[in-house]
Each structure stands twice: as structure tokens, then as C-alpha cells.
Amino acid sequence: xxxxxxxxxTDFVRQTTAYVIQTDRLLHTLTVKETLMYAAxxxxxxxxxxxxxxxxxxxVIQRMGLNPVKDxxxxxxxxxxxxxxxxxxVTIAIQLLQDPGILLLDEPTTGLDSYTARHLVTSLxxxxxxxxxxxxxxxxxxxxxxxxxxxxxxxSTGSMVYYGDSNKLVEHFTLAGYPCPQYANxxxxxxxxxxxxxxxxxREVMTSQKIEKLVKIYRNSLIFDDIxxxxxxIMKQSHKNERLMEVHRPTRPNVFRVMQTLLSRSFRHxxxxxxxYASRMFLLVSFVPFICLFLLQMGTxxxxxxxxxGLIYQGTSVPSYMGLMNGFYLFPPLRDLxxxxxxxGLYSSATFVIAYALYVIPFHVISTVxxxxxxxxxxxxxxxxxxxxxxxxxxTLLQFVYEMLTIGAMGFFLDPRLAINISTxxxxxxxxxxxxxIRRLDNMLEVLRWLSYAGVHKYASQLVIVxxxxxxxxxxxxxxxxxxxxxNGSDFLxxxxxxxxxxxxxxxxxxxxxxxxxxxxxxxxYTFRGGRNLR
Numbered sequence: 436x437x438x439x440x441x442x443x444x445t446d447f448v449r450q451t452t453a454y455v456i457q458t459d460r461l462l463h464t465l466t467v468k469e470t471l472m473y474a475a476x477x478x479x480x481x482x483x484x485x486x487x488x489x490x491x492x493x494x495v496i497q498r499m500g501l502n503p504v505k506d507x508x509x510x511x512x513x514x515x516x517x518x519x520x521x522x523x524x525v526t527i528a529i530q531l532l533q534d535p536g537i538l539l540l541d542e543p544t545t546g547l548d549s550y551t552a553r554h555l556v557t558s559l560x561x562x563x564x565x566x567x568x569x570x571x572x573x574x575x576x577x578x579x580x581x582x583x584x585x586x587x588x589x590x591s592t593g594s595m596v597y598y599g600d601s602n603k604l605v606e607h608f609t610l611a612g613y614p615c616p617q618y619a620n621x622x623x624x625x626x627x628x629x630x631x632x633x634x635x636x637x638r639e640v641m642t643s644q645k646i647e648k649l650v651k652i653y654r655n656s657l658i659f660d661d662i663x664x665x666x667x668x669i670m671k672q673s674h675k676n677e678r679l680m681e682v683h684r685p686t687r688p689n690v691f692r693v694m695q696t697l698l699s700r701s702f703r704h705x706x707x708x709x710x711x712y713a714s715r716m717f718l719l720v721s722f723v724p725f726i727c728l729f730l731l732q733m734g735t736x737x738x739x740x741x742x743x744x745g746l747i748y749q750g751t752s753v754p755s756y757m758g759l760m761n762g763f764y765l766f767p768p769l770r771d772l773x774x775x776x777x778x779x780g781l782y783s784s785a786t787f788v789i790a791y792a793l794y795v796i797p798f799h800v801i802s803t804v805x806x807x808x809x810x811x812x813x814x815x816x817x818x819x820x821x822x823x824x825x826x827x828x829x830x831t832l833l834q835f836v837y838e839m840l841t842i843g844a845m846g847f848f849l850d851p852r853l854a855i856n857i858s859t860x861x862x863x864x865x866x867x868x869x870x871x872x873i874r875r876l877d878n879m880l881e882v883l884r885w886l887s888y889a890g891v892h893k894y895a896s897q898l899v900i901v902x903x904x905x906x907x908x909x910x911x912x913x914x915x916x917x918x919x920x921x922x923n924g925s926d927f928l929x930x931x932x933x934x935x936x937x938x939x940x941x942x943x944x945x946x947x948x949x950x951x952x953x954x955x956x957x958x959x960x961y962t963f964r965g966g967r968n969l970r
Contacts, residue, residue, distance in 0.1 A: 719754060843957035
């Protein structure tokens with residue numbers, strides 16, 4: 436099918452039709468104008484100038500009556516902001532940025548009080564009278580809202596019971612033998628008339644027969660004939676005059692503009708919310724006092740061997756855990772925003788995941804540096820800056836890998852709690868089986884030894900262990916309580932991690948490969964499991 440020489444594809448429909456979902460998906464830290472400006476950067480072509488973009492945003496703000504709150508934050512559960520009706524107006528304003536020919540709304544008055552609902556529908560009616568085709572589903576509208584509707588469609592069990600002018604609805608059903616009682620809301624009454632009563636089998640049969648009768652009456656009515664003739668007339672005119680409905684196919688912003696917009700929005704969102712900022716920057720550092728309390732200045736005697744193993748266990752597990760927690764608590768709002776915007780065809784899952792990775796990497800780097808530099812030097816690990824840099828790099832990568840694992844799980848499972856449970860299970864199982872810090876790998880079942888090669892902690896632990904113990908010399912004493920078991924770190928590595936010193940380069944390469952693997956895994960997950968129903 437073609438419209439004005441354009442193939443009527445999914446992409447074409449997205450560019451000419453706007454769909455407003457039932458639930459608002461907005462970042463609570465942004466103001467109304469900021470929300471619309473970011474949306475304009477994503478929706479308007481790259482050739483649009485900043486002046487044109489600002490004028491467009493100001494125009495939709497004016498059309499939706501948002502001028503009084505344009506500099507107010509959207510707000511959320513904790514921080515107060517816009518009312519429910521104002522949030523819905525912002526959601527509609529976002530869709531109006533592209534001047535759609537058709538605007539579809541899924542129950543826009545749900546959750547709004549009667550005054551706000553009427554005010555919203557009034558705005559939509561004004562929008563329709565300015566040339567936009569507005570189609571909305573609505574349940575139990577007030578009688579004054581009914582008066583604002585130009586046409587009404589009433590469906591039951593997939594069949595059209597009535598479609599026509601709203602002012603002819605009562606007359607049509609009265610002639611069919613179903614007059615509207617005095618003082619009753621016509622839509623409320625006729626929704627009941629056209630509903631199937633499933634309380635008993637007998638009632639279901641009776642009401643189904645009634646609906647079949649109503650459908651036949653409508654199809655034999657003059658209203659139906661007029662509608663059909665109008666459609667045929669318009670179709671004939673459209674073939675004769677292809678400019679009857681002028682359609683433009685705007686170009687999308689390029690991927691670099693989209694990436695820049697997503698990054699800027701994420702950083703601003705984080706900077707405005709102190710809890711997100713503190714979690715990203717300082718929550719990992721809060722573990723430092725607990726670790727140092729037990730392992731402060733380990734020394735180089737025989738007792739320090741076990742202390743160092745315990746420190747490496749804690750040092751590699753805490754960043755992994757923080758990657759899981761940050762993904763679980765901080766990612767869902769951005770995920771919901773992605774689902775809405777990807778449904779509009781604004782950007783791909785690859786663009787979204789890569790932009791998110793670029794957003795979190797600076798926080799991972801900074802928070803891990805603050806954590807590792809305090810732990811490394813306060814506990815007197817091997818005194819060498821190169822070894823410290825390797826230690827810090829491994830911890831940074833672990834935090835990134837497990838945050839990517841968590842957001843990938845959130846792409847596969849819609850429920851964040853299920854996603855974090857699965858991610859934690861994978862992390863715990865991987866640590867137990869592959870790290871070698873809790874039990875020697877050669878003492879495990881053969882199947883578990885093979886599984887250990889798939890665990891990121893096998894390579895991370897071996898790198899950190901070799902990094903710490905290689906070239907380390909231990910003190911020996913004549914004490915029978917702590918006999919001289921290992922004179923240097925190499926002896927310890929040969930006994931508990933045989934061959935690890937020879938695979939440092941390989942382990943580093945595989946660990947870097949996990950970085951790309953989990954990034955790709957998240958992209959694939961959102962590509963094949965995206966497009967969720969946001970309700």
C-alpha cells in the first residue's frame with residue numbers, strides 16, 4: 436500500500452503517526468522544557484538549527500498549556516513536581532514535536548481527576564480542530580467530555596456497534612430500541628448496552644445475541660452508509676489528486692547526535708539526583724573502612740598470606756557487587772525511557788546500550804580509583820605503582836562487567852527483582868566455581884573445573900593474585916605456631932595457582948574480551964527482547 440507515492444511501511448507510519456502510551460515515562464529530575472528539548476534533539480532532523488528547535492519546543496509548550504510549569508521539574512515519588520494531568524500533557528507534547536498527521540492516545544484520562552481529565556480532552560479537541568486527527572480510547576468519560584468528542588466508535592467483541600457523529604449516538608440507539616434514560620451519561624449507558632454479561636451462561640448467550648442484533652442494525656443504518664460513502668469518495672479523490680494529503684518524510688538525527696543527546700541527558704539526570712550521584716561515586720568507597728578495619732598493614736610474615744588472599748577476595752567481590760546494585764537501582768528509569776523511545780523508532784538497542792556504557796564508565800573509573808587507592812596502600816599491598824594500576828584496572832572491569840550483566844538481565848526479564856536475583860546467582864556461582872580463592876580448582880569436580888573457564892573471576896583472580904604475590908618475599912620465624920611454609924610469593928603461586936604466572940597476558944586478554952562480550956550480550960538482549968508493553 437502507498438500513500439502519496441510513499442510505501443506504507445512501519446517506519447513511514449512512525450514518522451507520520453504519533454502514539455501516546457497510557458503511562459508517562461519521564462525523568463523526574465528534568466524540567467518540562469529540558470524534557471522537550473532532549474526529545475526535540477532525538478526527533479527532529481540533524482539539519483534543524485538550535486533556534487528552530489527552541490521555537491518548536493516553545494510552540495508545543497504553548498499549544499499544550501504548559502507555559503506556567505515549563506521551568507518546573509517533572510518530579511516523582513519523593514520530589515514533588517508536576518501534577519498527573521501536567522505530566523500527561525508533557526507526554527503528549529513530546530509526540531507533537533514532529534507535527535504528526537494522526538495522534539493516537541491510549542486512555543489518556545486514566546488516573547486523572549474529573550477536572551484534569553476534562554481540561555486535557557479540551558486541549559485535544561482544540562488540537563483536532565487545528566488539523567490533527569486525534570484518536571483516543573477512553574473508558575467511562577464524563578458527560579461533558581462526551582460533548583467534546585466529534586465522533587464516537589463503540590466496539591464489542593471485535594465488532595463495530597456504532598461509529599459516527601457523537602450527537603447522533605443517542606438517536607441511533609433510541610431507534611434501535613435502547614433509549615438513554617434521562618440524566619444518564621450516554622456513553623456509560625451504551626457501553627453497558629454493548630457489553631457481554633458473562634456472569635452466567637444464559638446471560639452470556641442473551642447479551643451476545645443482543646450485540647449481534649446491534650451490529651446488524653448499525654450496518655443497515657444510514658449512518659453506516661454515509662460513512663462508507665465518505666470513505667469511498669476520499670479514496671477516489673486521493674487517487675486523482677495525490678496532494679490531497681500532503682505527507683513529508685523527515686530524516687532522523689544521525690547516530691552521533693542521538694548518542695550525544697542520550698549521554699547529556701543521563702549525566703544531567705545523575706547530577707540532579709544526589710542519591711544517584713552518591714551511589715555512583717561514593718557507595719563503593721564506603722566499604723573501605725570495613726576492609727581496612729580487618730586488614731590494616733598486613734606485613735610480610737607467614738600470617739599475611741591468608742590475609743592477602745582474603746583481601747583479594749573482598750577487593751574483587753565488592754566492585755562486582757556494586758555493579759549489580761547500581762544496575763538494579765539506577766537503570767530501570769532509563770530502561771523504561773528506552774522502551775518508549777525505541778517504540779517510536781528513535782534509536783536502536785545498540786545505540787542505547789553503547790551510550791549507557793559510555794555514561795557509566797567514568798563513574799566506574801572514578802569510584803574504583805577512590806576505592807582501590809585507599810585499600811591498596813592502607814593495607815600495605817605490594818609497593819609498586821604499576822602493580823596498583825593493574826589491580827585498579829581489574830576492579831574497574833569487574834564493576835563494568837557485572838553492571839552490563841544486570842542491565843542485560845533487565846532486558847530479558849521485565850521484573851527488575853527477577854533480573855537482580857538471576858544476576859546475583861550467576862555472580863555467586865561464578866565466584867565459587869572459578870575464582871580459586873575459596874577452594875582449589877584442582878579439588879573440584881571435573882565438570883566444575885571445565886565450567887570455571889567460562890567465569891570472569893577465574894581470570895580476574897589469577898591476575899590479581901599473580902600481581903600481588905609475584906616477587907613478594909615473606910619473613911620466616913622459628914615459631915611453631917606459624918611455620919615457614921612459603922619463603923616467597925612464587926612458591927605460594929606454584930602451590931595454589933600452578934601455571935598462573937605463565938598466563939598473565941592470556942588472562943588479561945580474556946578479561947578484556949569479557950568487556951566486549953557482556954556489552955554485546957546486552958545489545959543482543961535488547962534487540963531480541965525489546966518492545967515491551969510498558970503497562
